Amino acid sequence: LSVALCAGTVRCAVASAASLHRDYCVIGAGPSGLQMAYFLQRAGRDYVVFERGHAPGSFFALYPRHRKLISINKQYTGKSNSEFNLRHDWNSLLSHDRRLLFRRYSRDFFPHADTMVRYLEDFASLLELQVQYNTAIIHVTLDADPQAWNGHYFVLMDQNRQKYKCSSLLVATGTWVPNVVNFPGSEYVEGYETVSINPEDFAGQTVLILGRGNSAFETAENILGVTNFIHMVSRSRVRLSWATHYVGDLRAINNGLLDTYQLKSLDGLLEGDLEDLAIVKDKKGKLHITLRYYLENRNTSAGIDSITLPQDELDNFATRAPYDRVIRCLGWKFDFAIYNRSLRLMPGKGNKNKYPQIKPSYESRGTRGLFVLGTASHSVDFRKSAGGFIHGFRYTTRAVHRLLENRHHGVPWPSTVYPITQLTNSIIKRVNEASGLYQMFSVLADIILLRENATAFEYLEEYPVGVLAELETQTGRKAANGLFVIVMEYGRNFSGADKDVFYYNRAVGEAQHAWQSNFLHPVIYYYKRLPTEREMRLRPPDWPLPRPDAIHHIVEDFLTDWTAPNAHILPLRRFLENCLGTDLRNFFAESCFLFAFTRQKLPPFCQQGYVRMQGLVGTKRLQGHAVEAGLLENYTSTDFAGARLLGNREESQEQLLQDHAMPVHPLQHLVNAKDE
Numbered sequence: 001l002s003v004a005l006c007a008g009t010v011r012c013a014v015a016s017a018a019s020l021h022r023d024y025c026v027i028g029a030g031p032s033g034l035q036m037a038y039f040l041q042r043a044g045r046d047y048v049v050f051e052r053g054h055a056p057g058s059f060f061a062l063y064p065r066h067r068k069l070i071s072i073n074k075q076y077t078g079k080s081n082s083e084f085n086l087r088h089d090w091n092s093l094l095s096h097d098r099r100l101l102f103r104r105y106s107r108d109f110f111p112h113a114d115t116m117v118r119y120l121e122d123f124a125s126l127l128e129l130q131v132q133y134n135t136a137i138i139h140v141t142l143d144a145d146p147q148a149w150n151g152h153y154f155v156l157m158d159q160n161r162q163k164y165k166c167s168s169l170l171v172a173t174g175t176w177v178p179n180v181v182n183f184p185g186s187e188y189v190e191g192y193e194t195v196s197i198n199p200e201d202f203a204g205q206t207v208l209i210l211g212r213g214n215s216a217f218e219t220a221e222n223i224l225g226v227t228n229f230i231h232m233v234s235r236s237r238v239r240l241s242w243a244t245h246y247v248g249d250l251r252a253i254n255n256g257l258l259d260t261y262q263l264k265s266l267d268g269l270l271e272g273d274l275e276d277l278a279i280v281k282d283k284k285g286k287l288h289i290t291l292r293y294y295l296e297n298r299n300t301s302a303g304i305d306s307i308t309l310p311q312d313e314l315d316n317f318a319t320r321a322p323y324d325r326v327i328r329c330l331g332w333k334f335d336f337a338i339y340n341r342s343l344r345l346m347p348g349k350g351n352k353n354k355y356p357q358i359k360p361s362y363e364s365r366g367t368r369g370l371f372v373l374g375t376a377s378h379s380v381d382f383r384k385s386a387g388g389f390i391h392g393f394r395y396t397t398r399a400v401h402r403l404l405e406n407r408h409h410g411v412p413w414p415s416t417v418y419p420i421t422q423l424t425n426s427i428i429k430r431v432n433e434a435s436g437l438y439q440m441f442s443v444l445a446d447i448i449l450l451r452e453n454a455t456a457f458e459y460l461e462e463y464p465v466g467v468l469a470e471l472e473t474q475t476g477r478k479a480a481n482g483l484f485v486i487v488m489e490y491g492r493n494f495s496g497a498d499k500d501v502f503y504y505n506r507a508v509g510e511a512q513h514a515w516q517s518n519f520l521h522p523v524i525y526y527y528k529r530l531p532t533e534r535e536m537r538l539r540p541p542d543w544p545l546p547r548p549d550a551i552h553h554i555v556e557d558f559l560t561d562w563t564a565p566n567a568h569i570l571p572l573r574r575f576l577e578n579c580l581g582t583d584l585r586n587f588f589a590e591s592c593f594l595f596a597f598t599r600q601k602l603p604p605f606c607q608q609g610y611v612r613m614q615g616l617v618g619t620k621r622l623q624g625h626a627v628e629a630g631l632l633e634n635y636t637s638t639d640f641a642g643a644r645l646l647g648n649r650e651e652s653q654e655q656l657l658q659d660h661a662m663p664v665h666p667l668q669h670l671v672n673a674k675d676e
Contacts, residue, residue, distance in 0.1 A: 022048045023149075023408075025156060025166035027140075029056035029131045031390050032374025032397050033172035034120060035093050037129040039401040042096075043409075049129065050158070052136035057120035059174055060113050065197050066222050067113045070214060070251045071390060075103050086435035090391035091116065093123055094398060100126065110253060135159075140169070141340035142367070149408055150369030168404065172373040175354060179330035181210070184295050185279025188287055192219060192329040199226045206321060207231070208289065210274055211329035212238055217254035219329050220267075224256055229266035231319060232257065235273050239497040245490055245520075246383050249497075270318055279326060280307055286322035334376050343367045348379045355379035360466020361474065362400050371404075373397050380466065385443045395436035395444055399464055403474055412476030415449075415460045421605045423448070424573045424584055426459055427486060431522040431554065431562050436462040441488035441520060442544040448484040449477055454580045455604065465544050469533040484579075485525040487544055491518035507556065511571045514555035521556040524572070526579045550579050590623070590632055 024040055026033045029051035040047040052058065064070075071090035079085065086092065091102035091111065100123055106115045124131055139157040143165070154169040178193055180186075192215050196202075202223040209216050212234030220230050238258070241249040260267040278295050280288045294308045311320035333354035339345045344366025347353045355378055357365045362377050364370040377396065378388030386392030405411040418426055426448075430437065436444050440462070447460040447468075458477060465487060467474055494501065501518075508517045525548040535546040552575040554562050562568040577584050583603040587595075592610035595602050602611065626632040 020163070021165045021167075022046055023167045024048075024170060024404075025050065025154065025164060025168070026170045026172055026373075027137050027156070028172035028174065028374075029053075029120075029124065029133070030059055030172060030174055030374060031057070031093060031120065032174070032377075032393050033170075034123055034129060034131075035394050035397045036170055036172060036373055036401060037131065038093070038095055038123075038127055039398060041127065041129060043401070043405060043411075045409075047130060048164075049131040050135045050137050050156070050164075051131055051133050054133050055117070055121055056124045056131065057117050059176055060116045060120070062193070064113060064215065064218055065192060065195070066218050068218075068253075069111050069113055069116060070253055071111075073102055073106055073109055073111050075107055075109075081433050083435055084433040086391075087438045090389065091119070092394075093390070094394050095123070095127065097126060137338060139338055139340065140343060142342045150367075152367075152369070154370070167369070168408070169370045170373055170400075171356075171370065171376060173335060174375040175332040175334050177333050177335045178328075179333055179354065180328065181274045181330065183275055183277050183279075184292060185277075185281070185287075188279050188281055189326045189328045192216075192327065195219070195327050197222060199223050202227050202325070204228060205324035208233065208287070208319070208323045208326045209329055210234070210326065211331070212236060212250075212269075213329065213331055214248075214251060214254055215331060216329035217250055217257060219327060220257045221254050224260065224267070229268070230257060231268050231270060231323075233270040233272055233274070233277075233319075235271065237271060237497060238269060243495070243499050243501050244383070244497055245495045247386055247389060248383070268318075280309075282322065286324065287326055288322050289319040343370065345370065352379045352382055355382070360464050361403060361470070362396060362464075371400050373400060380464075381440070381443045385441055386439045387443060391439050395440050395462055396464070398436075399444065399462060406474060406476045410476070413460050413463065413474075415458045415475075415477060417451075417456055417458050419456050419604070419608045420451075420454055420580070420582070421584065421586065421608055423457060423576055424569065426457075427484075427522075427524065427572065427576075428563065428569060430461070431486065431488070434461070437486070437488050437522075438520070441490070444487075445544075446486040447471065447479075448486070449479050450481040450483060450580075452481055454481070454582055455608075466536070468545065469531055469536050471530060479530045482526070482528045483530065484576075485527070485545060485548075487523055487525070488520050489523045489544070490520055491516070492542065494518040507558065509555065509567075511555050511567045514553040514571070517553055517556035519556040520560070522554040522562060524552045524554070524575065526550040526552075550575070588623075588626060588632055 024045055024047035026036055026047065026049040029049050033049050033051070034056055037047065037049050053061070069091070072088065073091055074088035077085050077088055089102060092100065102111070102119055105119050106112065136159045137156050138159055141155050143153045143155050144151065145153055149167045154166040156164045156166060158164075178191055189210065199222055203226045206228045207223065207230045209220055209230060209232045212232065216232060216234075220232065224230065239246075239249040240255070241247055241251050257267050261269055276292050278290045278292045280290055282288060288309060290307065290309050294310070309320070310317040331354070334347070334356055336345060336347065336356070343364070345364055346357050346366060348355045348357050355376060356372055358372050358377060358379060359365055360380055362371050362373065362380065364372065374393045374397070375388045377393065381387040387396055402413050406413060430446055434446070437446060443465060444462040445465045447463050449458040449460065451457060460475060460477065463471065463475065465485065468485065471477065471479055506518055508514065514521070525545050528549050531546045539546040552572065554568055554572060557564070557568070573584050585603060586605050587603065589610055592602065592606035595606055623632065627634045
């Protein structure tokens with residue numbers, strides 16, 4: 001018995017029955033499945049990706065129907081920093097290969113969906129990912145085994161009844177089952193997935209669209225210029241992404257119908273519960289909207305003349321005009337059908353019921369070892385951040401991989417240890433360039449673990465804040481001496497469907513009012529100890545973290561450039577100093593020399609630099625510049641007592657210090673030295 005294992009789109013090898021067990025099985029070769037495959041392959045892990053189609057990204061081969069993506073592809077940012085540029089590249093997956101940046105595939109700001117299909121094919125083939133195509137997994141169950149990683153194996157069966165055994169299961173199938181609302185007459189409704197995309201098919205017609213999301217407005221935009229009029233009905237009001245700051249809400253590229261509605265050009269929006277509707281078809285094929293309760297105990301087969309319509313009682317009923325077509329554009333949901341009840345993979349609650357229930361670690365709440373990736377994992381940050389989209393889940397997928405590396409292979413979460421003198425610099429660098437923090441705001445955080453006596457720190461990047469209480473077990477790192485958590489946040493009361501985000505005094509520019517910042521900005525939480533699970537559960541509403549021992553907002557910046565010495569860096573450094581009880585300023589060698597004679601304890605910069613004979617040699621020109629700037633006093637005109645103690649050697653202070661000089665970095669000295 002054998003199966004064909006295809007690496008990328010061109011390479012195939014034959015595997016025997018003995019190889020049907022894999023440590024990691026990934027279902028779905030969409031963007032998140034390929035992203036996980038990349039990380040597994042780079043780590044040298046045993047894995048396979050199952051894809052039902054003949055190529056990766058089968059969802060994008062059909063959707064969006066009108067073929068224009070709404071994920072931005074910004075060619076130019078004015079910067080060459082590749083990490084920063086990913087903040088404005090919403091389509092690329094993460095890899096080491098710079099050929100696989102999406103801007104090399106398209107120059108369009110909103111690219112064509114076919115380009116995404118080609119990009120994903122190249123991503124799989126160029127990186128030689130282990131993808132098994134034409135393999136539809138139709139059933140998943142558990143096989144208990146105490147020797148397995150998670151106490152059980154996952155048993156997968158494909159359309160040919162071939163079975164595969166997996167130690168860990170990574171579900172990356174996305175949400176692809178259309179949401180359907182059943183009501184009397186719903187058989188007359190056309191679905192977004194099959195409706196014509198030729199505008200001429202709608203010429204001179206009157207159309208009703210069910211739905212209020214981007215697919216509904218995308219459909220309306222396509223036929224706006226040829227229809228008599230378009231009405232759109234949904235249970236909720238329209239939510240504009242620029243007001244909610246959620247990229248899944250209505251984007252400006254598709255909102256032409258809002259113009260024609262508000263400017264009274266026949267089109268319109270209505271709110272109502274779709275389950276209360278009913279559709280009646282007359283003899284001419286026209287579709288009439290009525291309410292379900294009008295049809296109760298009525299014989300609908302007797303014809304429309306015997307059915308009461310709302311306009312019979314209310315002659316100005318909004319939808320009294322008959323429609324030629326009704327189109328359903330209600331989005332998609334996760335396919336739960338293939339999972340055996342033993343996996344306990346259950347739908348979420350409320351408006352998250354289209355997603356499976358998972359923990360903030362992206363692991364199923366019902367089954368250990370089952371992780372959900374990509375769009376299907378969006379319940380963690382639904383309507384909050386970008387976890388349902390490529391520019392968000394490429395980072396959450398990397399976080400899941402790091403969790404798995406620690407759990408199953410003893411590889412701790414990647415970290416870097418720095419001396420405490422680099423604390424301010426490290427934070428400033430990350431908040432100015434990190435793309436994961438920027439896109440997954442309030443969800444992924446940088447963690448700074450302090451070493452004993454705050455002499456050094458360990459820096460962990462892009463850890464899921466929802467499992468902060470489990471940091472030590474999930475990362476293999478210790479947090480015994482306190483920690484800082486760095487996240488990006490919008491203002492607490494700035495986002496919402498009913499918010500006016502263009503009001504006159506919407507921006508904050510002064511550091512003392514940074515806590516009132518509205519736009520996306522860095523926030524630093526300080527904890528003397530790691531928060532507990534109970535504290536995480538009881539955190540204030542809409543807070544990503546429990547109340548800290550101290551908190552600092554870096555004031556929002558119009559250019560998202562947090563490098564201003566007075567507005568950004570100085571307040572941050574003082575906050576860190578207050579938390580640690582130490583002096584984080586950088587000093588010239590001359591200052592360190594004087595401190596050695598006048599203070600009982602040297603600042604960390606002097607301890608870790610000057611005293612250890614480290615640093616750059618100063619020059620007369622640099623010292624003169626420091627004196628002119630008021631950063632150093634001019635001692636060259638006075639006798640130096642130390643010179644007389646050395647046997648009347650006529651050495652000036654400048655000559656004595658030259659051997660030990662260690663000037664501060666030129667970009668920092670303006671805010672660090674001589675701080676009052």
